[in-house]
Amino acid sequence: MHLYTSTIPSGNAYKVELLLAHLKIQYETTSLNILSTPSETRKPEFLTINPNGRIPVLVLDDGTPLAESNAILFYLAEETPYLPSTKLGRAHVLQWLFFEQYSHEPYIAVWKFCTYWGGFGSRSEDEIAKLKTRGQDALDIMEKHLEGKTFLADEMFSIADIALYAYTSAAEAIGFSVGENVKKWLKRVEEREGHVRINKDPTGKCPL
Numbered sequence: 001m002h003l004y005t006s007t008i009p010s011g012n013a014y015k016v017e018l019l020l021a022h023l024k025i026q027y028e029t030t031s032l033n034i035l036s037t038p039s040e041t042r043k044p045e046f047l048t049i050n051p052n053g054r055i056p057v058l059v060l061d062d063g064t065p066l067a068e069s070n071a072i073l074f075y076l077a078e079e080t081p082y083l084p085s086t087k088l089g090r091a092h093v094l095q096w097l098f099f100e101q102y103s104h105e106p107y108i109a110v111w112k113f114c115t116y117w118g119g120f121g122s123r124s125e126d127e128i129a130k131l132k133t134r135g136q137d138a139l140d141i142m143e144k145h146l147e148g149k150t151f152l153a154d155e156m157f158s159i160a161d162i163a164l165y166a167y168t169s170a171a172e173a174i175g176f177s178v179g180e181n182v183k184k185w186l187k188r189v190e191e192r193e194g195h196v197r198i199n200k201d202p203t204g205k206c207p208l
């Protein structure tokens, strides 16, 4: 397998790297510069791999490219301990994967990118306030859900936890308020055997 990732740490790529580490799957990588203008992911050769011009993309051994971090997680997790065996359990996992992409990543990942690499300069005050409020809302929903629970879906460590861990683990350092339930859950994820940290930032701007 071959993973297209980025030269700077990407939470979306990290989700896939974290699951591949847990599954002990060997793979090769190509790291693209998403800070260049245009981003290397927008060049014609990459657009033939992912017309949406974004990493991560996992190219399977038969050459089939698979884009969208959470789709990649779902593909890799089939018939492994990282996906519940019940129909409802799998739907609960999907519930969190969609939550991550619609209510969490668009705010917290963007906030992280602006904090370390992009700057907030091109955004209006309203837009900046919305990013912060909606990101905090997502963290507060997780905090409430995790009361009395060990993991997000069906009391088992699954790709729901891997998907949400990627950007939640950076949230406090970039100025969000992270509650005790989420903090304990982050620790539980980090204590799983096989856990790996996100790649270091070669630009040195991001400590996470």
Ligand SMILES: N[C@@H](CCC(=O)N[C@@H](CS)C(=O)NCC(=O)O)C(=O)O
Pocket (backbone or CB within 6 Å): 006, 010, 011, 012, 013, 034, 039, 041, 042, 053, 054, 055, 056, 067, 068, 069, 070, 101
């Ligand atoms: N929904 C996508 C989002 C992927 C995404 O936003 N990737 C960013 C890096 S984290 C990217 O490739 N940015 C470069 C660009 O948009 O040109 C996923 O979950 O994979």
